[in-house]
Amino acid sequence: MGADRREGRVFIERQDHLRFFRPDVSEEEIAAVGEVLRSGWLTYGAKVHEFGQACAKYLEVDRAVPVCSCTAGLHLALEALDIGPGDEVILPALTFVATLSAVLHRGATPVLADIDPVSLCISPATCAPLLTPRTRAIMPVDMGGHPCDMAGLGDLARQHDLRIVRDAAHSFGAREHGRLVGQGCDATVFSFYATKCITTGDGGLVTCDDAALAARMASLAVHGMDGDAWQRYGDKGRWYYEILEPGWKYHLGDPAAVLGLGQLGRADDFMARRTAVAERFNAELGDLPGVQVPQVLPGMTPAWHLYLLRIDPRVVPGGRDGLIADLTANRIGSSVHFIPLHHHPAFTDLAATFGDKLPETERYFAEAVSLPLFPAMTDQDVTDVVTVVRASVEASRK
Ligand SMILES: Cc1ncc(COP(=O)(O)O)c(C=O)c1O
Known part of the structure; x- marks a missing residue:
């Protein structure tokens, strides 16, 4: 179809509105969510565990903690890594506010880095001049789904003993030199918001290599409990729990998790x-x-x-x-x-x-x-x- 010009503007004959984004949710996924709604278990349960394990398998990582959003995951990761007041965290100026909010809500000091004009991500060259003795972490963002130069940033982090919390909200399924994003950082945080590569409506995931860190994030996501609701009310449940440290209500629920399982399959x-x-x-x-x-x-x-x-x-x-x-x-x-x-x-x-x-x-x-x-x-x-x-x-x- 060609384009027509009227009053200096360009027109084609498009009947319907092409939305900027429309999620692809299948009838099978709708049925699976319906089944969960009928099951009597609407919150954090077996499906969340299954989804976390399926994501870990897909991303070829050992540990994946499902959370209610990427924003929550970024906050959890910084907290579990003990990044807080007095610490400087380098992040791109070109990102969604969530990356910054996580830093601010931890009481840490944000330091804004410029982007590499090719990848549109921060790079070792834009981060290195910002390092000070107070720098504790870098939060690279895989802009639009393009992986940042993690090899270079990893070297910088090793040289200066920095943590890396990767904001991979955009890059589920992306690869760097054949390796799936999600591996090799202190924490990598994905988003399953409605517009993202796969969706759970709202939701997110944190992957990491360290078992103790994963366990702490999983606990912080359920108020710092030593177990979760599924362990309390499931058929092998026990009523007693302990709060190990104050946390947040950042976990995912089963209806979202079954949608995620369907999406992951596609x-x-x-x-x-x-x-x-x-x-x-x-x-x-x-x-x-x-x-x-x-x-x-x-x-x-x-x-x-x-x-x-x-x-x-x-x-x-x-x-x-x-x-x-x-x-x-x-x-x-x-x-x-x-x-x-x-x-x-x-x-x-x-x-x-x-x-x-x-x-x-x-x-x-x-x-x-x-x-x-x-x-x-x-x-x-x-x-x-x-x-x-x-x-x-x-x-x-x-
Ligand atoms: C770069 C970036 N980081 C974090 C987020 C937050 O994701 P969520 O909505 O899952 O909290 C977004 C959301 O669009 C994003 O674009």
């Missing part, structure tokens, strides 16, 4: 479809002057949670805002990931300290637009997005 198919859509966007948009399709570092296999396009306003004067206006007028959803942390009114102190030290983050934010990318997109949906992006960019350049 994770490879989701990944294949996401990759196919991304490859079509790359092939059909990559030649446009002023348009930068996502770059992939050698050896990296992104999860393609997001498709992060850049529009250079020096070449395309309408910039990304012009493109977003055209996408919206054509009933195509889009987004921007992310408004850098220090741009928010709550964090003016961070703007004062770091605002002039983040040139790649600022450049990226000025150019960024995220296109719809999800497994249930049809080939026609992809064609529509390509048609509008091409026509909008070409119209803006004339």
Whole structure:
């Protein structure tokens, strides 16, 4: 289908709204959730345990703790690693507020790092100059599903005795040099929020190599108890429990866990479809002057949670805002990931300290637009997005 231009804007004849994201939930998954709802066990139980074990197997890790969100998992990981007041934690300015909230709620001091312009993640080069004797941890974010340079960050962490809490909200199923994200950090935290690679509605997972750390996180996620509700009320239950330390109510529930089990069974198919859509966007948009399709570092296999396009306003004067206006007028959803942390009114102190030290983050934010990318997109949906992006960019350049 070609594009038509009216009042300086681009139009295609799209009947329905192409949402920025629509989760793919199967009838089998709906039935499985229904079965749990009928079972009489609605909270943390056998299905959560089964889901945790299935995730560990899928990710080829020894330990995986299901939690109610990635946000909760990040907080738990920092707490279980005893990172708190007086400690500095390096994280990207280009992330969702959850990464920062975990640091702030631990009473630690956030230090904002710039991104590598290719991966859009923080790197050893952007983190090293920020190290001080108080630096205790780095929280890299796999931006859009592109794995960060974990080998380089791991070296930095070893040299300076730092912990790494990886925010892998976007990168479930991604690989770095063949190895699945989830291995090799002190803690790796995934999100199963509705838009993510697999979903439990809301939910998350923490993986780690250390058995004691995993046990502490699992306990902190159920108020610091020495057992959980399933152990108390299950058929081998006992009423007595002890609180080992004050914790949080951060665990997942069985209805979400069965949805997750279904999604996990389809994770490879989701990944294949996401990759196919991304490859079509790359092939059909990559030649446009002023348009930068996502770059992939050698050896990296992104999860393609997001498709992060850049529009250079020096070449395309309408910039990304012009493109977003055209996408919206054509009933195509889009987004921007992310408004850098220090741009928010709550964090003016961070703007004062770091605002002039983040040139790649600022450049990226000025150019960024995220296109719809999800497994249930049809080939026609992809064609529509390509048609509008091409026509909008070409119209803006004339
Ligand atoms: C980079 C990043 N970290 C953390 C989160 C928080 O995930 P959740 O909604 O599971 O808490 C998100 C959510 O979108 C995210 O994009």
